[in-house]
Amino acid sequence: MSVRPTRRGLLAGGAALLAAPNLASAQGAARTLRFGHVHPPEGEVTRGIARAAEVLRERTGGRLRMDNFPSSQLGAEREMLTQVQQGTLDLCITGPGVLGSWVRAISILEAPFLASDFAQVLRMMNHPAIQGAFRQLADQRGMRPLEPWYYGTRHMTTRDRPIRVPEDMRGLKMRVPQAPLFVDMMRILGAAPTPMSLGEVYLSLQTGVIDGQENPLPTIEANKFTEVQRFINLTGHILVPLLPVLSTATFNALAEADREHVRVALREGAAVSDRLVSEGEQNLRTTMAARGTQFVESDRAAFRRALAPLYERYEEAWGRGVFAQLQAM
Structure with a gap:
């Protein structure tokens, strides 16, 4: 059974981060999003990102694509996050402890012996302190955290x-x-x-x-x-959540409907990765x-x-x- 509980009512603030209004049109131009990360090609996270790419392509008729760059092909983790911050890389996925280098409050999500299970981690995402830290990372550091993936x-x-x-x-x-x-x-x-x-x-x-x-x-x-x-x-x-982070520059360039496509695609990718991680742990x-x-x-x-x-x-x-x-x- 998957470790991912029903999302209804969860992460409302996180969804709002991705769905914030702007002047973009309902449907944007064709674009390829580059997703860099440190995980190996055969790993659970990579397979989840591959699924997200499939969903994004299907939902947009191929207008939006997602290129998957595993195994630190685009640099070490902090280097890729700096690229996300600068707008030269669209997406990366990392732990809260690393993001705590930019906004220290986020590191609490990777504190030892904090959570008993992943359902509790998901509930934590709606805490005002966490939502405030996420807004600070998005507005001041150029990185928008999205819904967490289970890393084990x-x-x-x-x-x-x-x-x-x-x-x-x-x-x-x-x-x-x-x-x-x-x-x-x-x-x-x-x-x-x-x-x-x-x-x-x-x-x-x-x-x-x-x-x-x-x-x-x-x-x-x-x-x-x-x-x-x-x-x-x-x-x-x-107990580790991984946070996909979307470049604020990319976010601003995406139409509102395309932001939703990205969010749904990443959620589908998370379901694959979470299931594989959970089965592996068992x-x-x-x-x-x-x-x-x-x-x-x-x-x-x-x-x-x-x-x-x-x-x-x-x-x-x-x-x-x-x-x-x-x-x-």
């Missing part, structure tokens, strides 16, 4: 050392996304954070530049990390174990306690009381 629950992988409690992380060189929240999380846990693009991770693990990384099981599988990692430590520390543990990967039951309660200083550090940036309000949704 993140676990830590390591080559030589199992991680059962936070103390086991001391001194480990751990890859993290290029996002301040992840860097701070690893430092608080005693590891040495090493930010890098997803496309660089396999070789860095293989050569010992880093000792481990953290990602959901489908991403670990798609990037073949178990070829160079022995342990998957089931920390389950973050099935991959057996597949990986059969190949020799060792699964470690980490003490999640101990990790939650160890990260208390992180929540205190980000309280002002997120807004006082917002973390507790989101947890309670």
Whole structure:
């Protein structure tokens, strides 16, 4: 069963971001939207974007198309987001922690141990603090967040050392996304954070530049990390939404009807990606174990306690009381 609940009544503010009025005509000119991202060609997100491209082409009779550029073909994640901001790239998809580099309040959506399931994440999107942060990103930073995709629950992988409690992380060189929240999380846990693009991770693990990384099981599988990692430590520390971001320049150039076509196409793509991620999380543990990967039951309660200083550090940036309000949704 898909992790994506019914959307009726959800994300009303996010839809308003995409449907804001302008002077564009009801139907715009032919256009090809370029969608750059870091995910591998065979990955769930790439397949979701491919579905979105199909839907967009079908809905517009081929007048609007979407070109899919996986595997960091157009640059590292932050480079592509800068291109979106400048209007030279139409779309990218990323985690809230990375977007927090531009508007810190958005990073709360990728805070450790915030959400219990993806339905809760979807409810969070309508919180006034989140909607305000999204408007700030759109109006001041040139990037419009759209409805989130499910990316899975993140676990830590390591080559030589199992991680059962936070103390086991001391001194480990751990890859993290290029996002301040992840860097701070690893430092608080005693590891040495090493930010890098997803496309660089396999070789860095293989050569010992880093000792481990953290990602959901489908991403670990798609990037073949178990070829160079022995342990998957089931920390389950973050339930991840991915946010497609549309360039404000592109948004302004699209007719109102075409904005709706893009939104619907991305929703259809999300349904495909979400389903594949959900199925992968259910099935991959057996597949990986059969190949020799060792699964470690980490003490999640101990990790939650160890990260208390992180929540205190980000309280002002997120807004006082917002973390507790989101947890309670």
